[in-house]
Amino acid sequence: MEPIDTSLIDWSRAQFALTAMYHWIFVPLTLGLGLIMCIMEAIYVRTGKEFWKATTRFWMKLFGINFAMGVATGIILEFEFGTNWSNYSWFVGDIFGAPLAVEGIVAFFLEATFIALMFFGWDKLGKKTHLLSTWMTVLGATFSAWWILVANSWMQYPVGMEFNPETVRSEMVSFAAVALSPVAITKFLHTVTSSWVLGAVFVVGVSAWYMLRGRHTDFAHASIRVASLFGLIAALLTAATGHQSGVDIARHQPMKLAAAEGLYEGGTHVGLVGVGLLKPGVNWAHPEEDPFLFKIEIPCGLSMLATNTPDGYVPGIKNLLEGGYVGEDGLKAPSAEQKMAFGRKAIDALRDCKRGTDGEQTEILRENFPYFGYGYLKTPEELVPPVAATFYSFRVMVILGGYFLALFAGLLLVGKRIAAWKPALLMILLSIPLAYAASEAGWIVAEVGRQPWAIQDLLPNCAAVSKLSVCSVQTTFWIFAVLFTVLLVAELCIMLRAIAAGPEKECA
Amino acid sequence: MYDVRCTIEKFARVARGFGEAVANGVLAFFLAPEQGSRVQCETMSIRGICKFYRDGFQRMTLGRTLWCIILLKLVIIFVVLRVFFMTPYLQGTDEQKSRAVAEELTNRN
Numbered sequence: 067m068e069p070i071d072t073s074l075i076d077w078s079r080a081q082f083a084l085t086a087m088y089h090w091i092f093v094p095l096t097l098g099l100g101l102i103m104c105i106m107e108a109i110y111v112r113t114g115k116e117f118w119k120a121t122t123r124f125w126m127k128l129f130g131i132n133f134a135m136g137v138a139t140g141i142i143l144e145f146e147f148g149t150n151w152s153n154y155s156w157f158v159g160d161i162f163g164a165p166l167a168v169e170g171i172v173a174f175f176l177e178a179t180f181i182a183l184m185f186f187g188w189d190k191l192g193k194k195t196h197l198l199s200t201w202m203t204v205l206g207a208t209f210s211a212w213w214i215l216v217a218n219s220w221m222q223y224p225v226g227m228e229f230n231p232e233t234v235r236s237e238m239v240s241f242a243a244v245a246l247s248p249v250a251i252t253k254f255l256h257t258v259t260s261s262w263v264l265g266a267v268f269v270v271g272v273s274a275w276y277m278l279r280g281r282h283t284d285f286a287h288a289s290i291r292v293a294s295l296f297g298l299i300a301a302l303l304t305a306a307t308g309h310q311s312g313v314d315i316a317r318h319q320p321m322k323l324a325a326a327e328g329l330y331e332g333g334t335h336v337g338l339v340g341v342g343l344l345k346p347g348v349n350w351a352h353p354e355e356d357p358f359l360f361k362i363e364i365p366c367g368l369s370m371l372a373t374n375t376p377d378g379y380v381p382g383i384k385n386l387l388e389g390g391y392v393g394e395d396g397l398k399a400p401s402a403e404q405k406m407a408f409g410r411k412a413i414d415a416l417r418d419c420k421r422g423t424d425g426e427q428t429e430i431l432r433e434n435f436p437y438f439g440y441g442y443l444k445t446p447e448e449l450v451p452p453v454a455a456t457f458y459s460f461r462v463m464v465i466l467g468g469y470f471l472a473l474f475a476g477l478l479l480v481g482k483r484i485a486a487w488k489p490a491l492l493m494i495l496l497s498i499p500l501a502y503a504a505s506e507a508g509w510i511v512a513e514v515g516r517q518p519w520a521i522q523d524l525l526p527n528c529a530a531v532s533k534l535s536v537c538s539v540q541t542t543f544w545i546f547a548v549l550f551t552v553l554l555v556a557e558l559c560i561m562l563r564a565i566a567a568g569p570e571k572e573c574a
Numbered sequence: 575m576y577d578v579r580c581t582i583e584k585f586a587r588v589a590r591g592f593g594e595a596v597a598n599g600v601l602a603f604f605l606a607p608e609q610g611s612r613v614q615c616e617t618m619s620i621r622g623i624c625k626f627y628r629d630g631f632q633r634m635t636l637g638r639t640l641w642c643i644i645l646l647k648l649v650i651i652f653v654v655l656r657v658f659f660m661t662p663y664l665q666g667t668d669e670q671k672s673r674a675v676a677e678e679l680t681n682r683n
Binding site for chain 2: 070127130131134135137138139141142145146148149150152153155156157182185186187190232233234235409410413416417420441442528529532533534538541542545549553556560564
């Protein structure tokens with residue numbers, strides 16, 4: 067038995083989180099702003115007005131800045147898999163590699179081909195052909211997101227694979243099961259539609275700044291009109307896909323849902339906490355103690371979210387650890403201790419397989435493999451993710467999502483009168499960082515909420531991490547922190563300069 | 575010697591023909607769709623594609639700064655980070671890697 071230094075796991079996780087969160091600053095704006103400029107260019111092609119061409123070109127310039135800054139930042143994540151998470155990287159085998167390879171070949175080439183036509187082709191292509199190039203660029207970026215999210219979803223819900231004890235790798239048995247898993251579909255739709263919301267908030271925010279300065283007001287009005295309608299539709303779609311995401315989490319990652327709700331003791335007719343303040347230091351074994359200092363909840367809301375019925379049973383943290391409740395499949399859920407015993411059996415069987423003992427061990431491994439990762443845990447408490455981080459991030463995401471919905475609806479109702487209301491314009495401008503906060507909070511719910519797993523139920527972080535020196539991980543953490551901060555500052559400077567310069571004269 | 579040169583010339587002619595055919599197809603679709611079949615010969619060639627990119631790069635203003643940042647970033651990522659800081663932890667053949675991971679996974683519980 068070789069215990070892994072917990073600070074190594076923490077630093078490796080922190081480094082991955084840092085890289086992923088910085089990378090995610092660039093991605094949603096590419097997806098959201100991209101589609102908005104596609105719509106604006108479609109209006110230009112349809113109306114033939116130079117005003118819309120100049121409007122599209124302005125937003126395309128900002129899209130280009132963001133794209134250039136974000137490009138290749140995701141590659142560092144792939145390096146980290148090989149360096150910091152080598153056991154994980156080997157264990158997932160080609161399942162993780164296949165979607166990333168498809169992403170690289172199809173989506174990247176689609177983007178790389180059409181982005182040049184989009185930026186260089188304004189005066190050389192026909193209007194419709196240029197519009198097609200713009201759409202293809204944005205579709206390429208969206209396809210990229212699809213494959214990356216397929217890989218991420220597999221970590222949350224590993225399907226379409228079989229573990230090969232000889233190679234110690236998971237082997238894909240169904241590409242369709244991996245690429246079209248319900249979790250992947252929902253995650254893709256929720257992530258992309260929420261990115262559209264971010265793009266729309268960015269456009270209305272920048273336009274509000276022009277209105278505050280009294281510059282390019284026609285351009286700002288037109289941009290707000292398009293972005294708020296687009297944003298409203300996107301926000302509604304985000305809410306719908308968010309609900310489906312809740313159903314998926316309840317089914318496949320019930321501990322994440324319990325943590326996101328601060329639900330220690332489950333039951334039927336469970337309410338959804340709208341706003342609440344968690345009591346610090348609550349022990350999962352004594353859920354009779356109210357875990358909240360205060361809360362406002364929607365009656366039966368969580369049962370509805372998780373099971374689509376108001377009286378559906380939702381297990382809490384205590385129930386999930388103690389087991390014994392009847393699951394959706396009609397079977398009695400095993401306790402954490404039982405799962406840990408199954409996991410240890412699976413690991414022992416793998417050890418025997420590697421020593422070359424008979425085929426019986428392979429069968430034992432196969433039977434207990436769904437609990438393989440539990441064998442690395444020392445206590446059931448390790449299965450509880452950080453409740454406060456998950457709970458508050460979930461609230462930040464949902465409350466801000468509701469705010470954006472109201473913002474877009476309000477902008478559509480108010481129309482041009484918004485120009486006269488300076489505080490509202492300021493609030494809209496300040497909504498831009500809020501959109502990023504909501505987007506990052508969503509990922510915190512998804513990733514912190516599934517701890518301690520690198521791959522759900524199969525591989526915890528303590529088994530996935532490479533045995534590096536803590537010092538080397540700390541060094542690279544700070545290198546990345548500096549590098550990404552410089553990149554972000556550069557993006558902000560270039561972006562702000564481009565915004566200050568404003569659109570071309572046709573829009574002035 | 576003569577045969578070799580002849581073969582190279584023949585190959586070059588075929589390659590050029592093939593390249594132009596592909597370029598014609600691509601450019602007819604992308605570069606001058608409004609002109610339909612009246613696509614100009616000059617644009618219907620690899621030279622046309624090169625000119626398209628050359629003009630595009632030459633006209634760039636902000637794009638130059640962005641390209642500099644992209645190239646700098648790629649150098650840092652692939653030359654500095656990959657080579658000195660983020661080398662793959664598992665080395666050797668697949669069998670060696672498999673053995674190393676099996677040992678890790680069976681000894682950590």
